[in-house]
Amino acid sequence: MRLTKKERQSYLSQAFEQNPFLTDEEVAKKFHVSIQTIRLDRLELGIPELRERMKHMAEKKFDHVQSLSPNEVIGDVIDLQLHKSGISLLEISTEHVFERNQIARGHILFAQANSLAIALADWKVALTGNASIRFVRPVRLGEKCIAFANVAEAHDSRLHVGVQTKVQEEIVFQGDFEVYRVGDDKGN
Template identity: 65%
Template sequence: MPKRERQRAMVRALEEDPFQTDEEMARRLGVSVQTIRLDRMELGIPELRERIKHMAENHFDRVKSLLVEEVIGEIIDLELDRSGISLLEIREDHVFARNGIARGHVLFAQANSLAVAIVNSEVALTGSAGVRFLRPVRVGERCVAHAQVINRKASRLQVDVKTRVNGEIVFQGIFDVYRLEENDVGSSEGEQA
């Protein structure tokens, strides 16, 4: 592949998934890691650590609906009631021991917690979800979930979440997330008692 074409492919790939390592990009484009580093330097693209730091510093609203420890994965970008990105590295405790494949509930939990986290409310709950698992994810792979609000009503957001590994979509879901106002929480608890 000619240099200019390779560099355009690199820019497109990093726009799609800004958290790719130089090693992943080298495999994807069929060149050496050194070639990727030289291309990145020529194009003024910072290394992964700097890209993550930049996104976290410049594109982050405060999560209202969850505590930080309740989020599955690490939220890297968040624009309340609009969009968000989270990152989850699949570890040994996320996979089935006999085959190293990630348990489905881990991928679902990353996507669901991101969908809830983007809601601009103190209380947000998933009402329903339609999900598809598109390929197995293995230990050591990094899952990048992108959430986008696709429909908005006063008390409900419909959120499309796509999770990618090396640019390939591995999970997709549409989540209906409801926001509850404080007076709704009190009346719900009173009705249940």
């Protein structure tokens, strides 16, 4: 059943509120309309495009990370709760892929996840100890990888961080990272 424009826009506002990472493509599919229609809907509703929404979230959230410089995180940090959870976005561009097949190189996905795991640590110097990772399916040029990191265990000088990276709703990478504190810098 096709919704009226008004109904669709009402659902749309809710959908973007619940999940700001929705792409226009995903929403268009869901409502059986063209991507162009969704873009017009967003324009009328004053909802910025995905990249802008993410930038806005990133500006709000990123100021208290201390374990690395913001430009050292691979990808754009979208959300970050120290010692809890974080989200980052990396769009796969030509410098990230193998020349021959345009598939993202393993260490790029690793770097996105690992740097996000490090960013979660509320310590001046945090390094990775062990990691166990799985490349679930190849990621291609142009795909947008959203990494979701969650702290599974937090100890005094050690965090266990689980990271799942998704393209649209599909898991493409997952990893468990053990991050440890170097030196005794608590409270500094």
